[in-house]
Amino acid sequence: MSFTIASRLADLPRPATIAMAARARELKVQGADVISLALGQPDFPSPPEAIEAAYAAAKAGDTGYPPIPGQKPLIDAIIRKLRRDNALDVTSDRIMVANGGKQVIFNALMASLEVGDEVIVPAPYWVSYPLITRMLGGVPVEIRCREENGFRPDPEAIREAITPRTKWLVLNFPNNPTGAILERQDLEAIADVLREAPHVLVMSDEIYE
């Protein structure tokens, strides 16, 4: 029996980050002195206390399925963190733990995008936003962020990009790859635009907080 990759995957390009990482590995094997900035691999190991706690929990038999939204002590710790660091009072029914950022972004887009729905992605961007959007039949709409503007998105460009088909605006700050951050007044200007377009959802990817 022959196996073919479904066209929704086969028609997508290989992510540039994966290709760059593979090329860097190849060159390293050939003896080249390479500093690869392709994958966001942390340059520190997992904290020993986290490794010990995971090991101890597994040894104590905590190896079954957790509740779907996450373990209660973890959710409570997230609530404390949001209160302490972000001045946000969030109740547990608003929190969901997932196995990483990519999974939760994929799930959110899969659960919400109809074919032809548009996702506004400020560029430069982490490569997966437009790829996941296209995989699910959505249409990525890029808006350019200019270097002279600190790579922050221009609220007017966001306004112009919004159409009746816009489903999401993706914000990623601190940004991969530019490192840009948004100040309060930047967010307020974007919020003013979004108040006029209540059909647009905001995905704020703050993975590098």
Ligand SMILES: Cc1ncc(COP(=O)(O)O)c(C=O)c1O
């Ligand atoms: C901006 C951004 N969001 C999400 C992710 C995905 O993170 P995870 O490895 O937790 O799936 C990455 C990883 O590179 C990223 O750069």
